Amino acid sequence: MIFFKTARRQFPSDLYLLDEVLSWFNQIHESFIPAKVWSQCQLALAEGFTNAVRHAHKDYSAEVPIEIEVTILAEYLELRIWDRGLPLDLPTKLQQMQENTNERAEGGRGLIILFKMADTLTYSRTEDDRNCLLFVKRFAEEE
Amino acid sequence: MSSVVKVVQPSGILDGIKANQLRREISDVVASGATTVLIDLTDVTFMDSSGLSALVSALKMVRTAGGKLYLCSINDQVKMVFELTRMDRVFDTFSNRNDFNAAIANLEP
Numbered sequence: 001m002i003f004f005k006t007a008r009r010q011f012p013s014d015l016y017l018l019d020e021v022l023s024w025f026n027q028i029h030e031s032f033i034p035a036k037v038w039s040q041c042q043l044a045l046a047e048g049f050t051n052a053v054r055h056a057h058k059d060y061s062a063e064v065p066i067e068i069e070v071t072i073l074a075e076y077l078e079l080r081i082w083d084r085g086l087p088l089d090l091p092t093k094l095q096q097m098q099e100n101t102n103e104r105a106e107g108g109r110g111l112i113i114l115f116k117m118a119d120t121l122t123y124s125r126t127e128d129d130r131n132c133l134l135f136v137k138r139f140a141e142e143e
Numbered sequence: 144m145s146s147v148v149k150v151v152q153p154s155g156i157l158d159g160i161k162a163n164q165l166r167r168e169i170s171d172v173v174a175s176g177a178t179t180v181l182i183d184l185t186d187v188t189f190m191d192s193s194g195l196s197a198l199v200s201a202l203k204m205v206r207t208a209g210g211k212l213y214l215c216s217i218n219d220q221v222k223m224v225f226e227l228t229r230m231d232r233v234f235d236t237f238s239n240r241n242d243f244n245a246a247i248a249n250l251e252p
Contacts, residue, residue, distance in 0.1 A: 015159050022156070022189065039220050046191040050159060109228050110192040116227050 003074040005030070010065040011049070013057040021049050021068070028070055033077070037139050040117045041077055044135045045070075047110040048081040056085025056131060076119070079135040087131060090123035146210075148247060149177035150240075151201075154186035157194030157221075165194075169201040178210040181243055185216040190224050202234065211235070215243045 007028050011017050025045050029038060045068070052066045067082040094115055097108050115121050120136035149172040153165050165182075172180055182201060187194075198214070205212040215237040217225070225231040237243040 018158050018160075018191075019156055036223075039223060042189065043191060043220075043224065046158065046189070050191065050193060054159070109195060113192055113224070113227050 001074045003030075003032075003072065006069065006071040008067065008069040010067045012062045013053045013060055013064050013066055014062045015050060015053050018046060018049060021045065025070065028072065030072055033072070033139055034141075037077075037137055041079065041135075041137055044079055044114055044117055044137070045081075047114050048079065048133050048135060051110050052081055052083040052085070052133070056083035056088075058085075060084070075140065076136055076138040079133075079137075081133040081135075082126070082130045083133075084130050087125050088123060090121070146178040147176050148179045148181065149175070150181045150183055152183040152186060155188060157184075157187045157190040157197070159191075159193035162193045162197035162200075165197045166200050166204075169204050173204050173208045173210065177205075178208075179213070179247065180205050180210060181213045181215060181240075183215050183240055184218070184221055185240075187218070187221060190221045192224070192228070195224055195228060195230060198234065199230070213237060213243060215240055 005028065007024075009024060011021055022042060022045065025042060049066060049068065057064055057066065064084055069080040071078040071080075090111075094111055097112055100108070114135060117137065118135050119138045120134065122134045124132055124134070126132055151165070151168050151172060153161055153168075155161065157165070169180065169182075180201070182198065202212045213235045216239050217236060222231070225234070237246065
């Protein structure tokens with residue numbers, strides 16, 4: 001099967017818009033995507049978007065946009081989220097979080113959730129000084 | 144000594160915004176003397192890690208006050224978040240409100 005669909009949209013840096021972000025994402029849904037995988041992609045989008053608002057754009061006004069692009073192919077989905085925050089080394093950050101998070105911790109689980117669900121997770125600096133979070137999820141069950 | 148049971152029922156998307164609201168509600172019911180608190184998640188359609196953080200805060204608040212916190216009616220999406228973070232071991236959960244009521248009735252004849 002050859003399948004390709006992509007959608008891109010900008011949202012202001014506002015936590016109140018998560019509902020709208022998820023609604024937009026659900027309009028892109030394709031019936032061949034397994035329910036569990038779609039649910040994980042929704043969660044990845046929520047974590048990625050709120051992380052950008054809360055951390056990368058912490059000191060920015062809400063007008064600074066967060067750009068989201070979703071690409072659905074026959075076998076996997078790619079989610080890209082661009083922010084305009086400072087650079088960050090994701091592997092180092094993830095390692096710190098995994099060492100520090102205990103059962104009683106009240107926060108800091110977003111990145112770990114993203115990492116656990118992803119087949120690929122990267123956070124890279126772009127040429128125009130933005131960061132791009134890339135989350136790739138395959139539709140086939142693992143193993 | 145009889146316990147005071149209070150139920151809190153958030154709805155919609157349990158994210159960072161609703162998380163703060165939930166923390167306030169739990170803080171209020173604890174302050175009002177509740178010793179058993181149930182968070183009924185029937186109407187929660189989606190939860191992210193901020194929502195989960197609020198549930199952990201709720202657990203801490205209730206326990207600090209010497210009470211017990213329970214959850215009920217968890218949908219598959221919420222269950223997934225618990226499993227990904229291994230928090231499913233941390234919470235006492237019931238499949239629905241009736242099961243919770245029956246269990247509480249047994250505890251207090």
